[in-house]
Amino acid sequence: MISRAYKNGEYEQALELIGLARQHPLDTPELVALSLYEGILLYQVGRFVESGDAFEMALLIRPEAKLPVPVSPKIESHFETVRKKAQMDPSTTTPPTGKQKPSSGTSSNCPSGQIIPPGRTLKAQQLWRLAMMEQMLCLRDIRGGEVARSLSEFKTLISQAGSTTEWIRAIQEIDQFAKEYSVYPFNSDWQHVKSLVPEERWELGDEDQDVALPEAPESPDEEPASLFGCRAAVAADCERLMRRLLLLQGQLPGVASENRFTARTELLRLGRKVREAGTREKLNTAERDIDAWQSRWRH
Incomplete structure (x- = not known):
């Protein structure tokens, strides 16, 4: 349905369908596909920054991801620019301050890409x-x-x-x-x-010889199998804020060295606050706190 709405030029409707889809349990390929479609659609409606965020989300999960449908050269270029940014090695990238990015504390230092098992046992x-x-x-x-x-x-x-x-x-x-x-x-x-x-x-x-892996509990009172541990009732908005926090982590090297530990600690606390939020009201409060963090530590 999302693909059909996109092909018919019904971009806002397709974005609504993505929001509805995120209210249900998703496996990794589905989450990647939704994020890619979301990036394409957001670009089409002129929301370029959010489009980049959606593409980056997909590439954080699956770095080798490809766009699911043919797109214009502008969108293809935008996507590949985001891919290059996501693939940048933090140990060799120098921020504007001239200081080296740290080798720990950011998601870019996490294992990424597809994990191929050593066998089938x-x-x-x-x-x-x-x-x-x-x-x-x-x-x-x-x-x-x-x-x-x-x-x-x-x-x-x-x-x-x-x-x-x-x-x-x-x-x-x-x-x-x-x-x-x-x-x-x-x-x-x-x-x-x-x-x-x-x-x-x-x-x-x-x-x-393998066994069925356990599935996440479906009860809304328990955390689902979200990549970020988001509550099921607010998973879509929670994941949007978690994507934003991942991007803000990349700004930490630009914070003055004497303040960087405090800024990082506050950011991690914000991540926990977002993950633990079970209502939109709590997420709205967390988002205001994120705005305040960004304003305080902007460089």
Whole structure:
């Protein structure tokens, strides 16, 4: 329906359809496709900055993403400009202040791109699952400390599991961790990357050894399997604000060095505030706080 509305030139209607689609659980390919269509449509209606934000969202999730439909040269150029920006290496990019961008604290230092498993066995599936969970948590700026230790322990459990009892224990512990942090890689993504494993890595019968990955709870009182951990009732607006916060993270190197820690800490708190918001009113409050942050630390 979105594609048809776009082809008919009904851009505002197509944007409304995207908003409706985001009210339902989406897997990664669907989220990428929606963001790409949103970027195209926003450009068509003259909302160029928001168009870039939508394209950047898609490319943060899947750097190799391509536009789903033919577009004008101007939109293609706009999209490729955003791609180049998203691919910039923070360790080699110098901001206007002449200071080096930090090597930590920004989403660009998170694992990105498609994760191809080492095989098609249950062990390969669970190691892929852990890598995906690590990527999702990193994009929320949840890393290090207890989270890193838990992920490392899970990898060891999976690598060493030999008996049925050991497998059950390892998977149950990972399931509990997934529930605690609301990180649920999709079965559809696993089936896709599994199909990309080269044949020389296959093992006899191993395509039957994986298990169905748990899905996010559907209750609105619990966090869904959103990339950013947004509440289901306000997922679309929450993800829009999280995209904005990701862009603001890129401005931190321009803040005076003596103020950068304070600015970053405030930004992380804003991220938690947005993720925890369960109503539009709370999101509106968070957005005003983001405006205030940007005004305070503008450079």
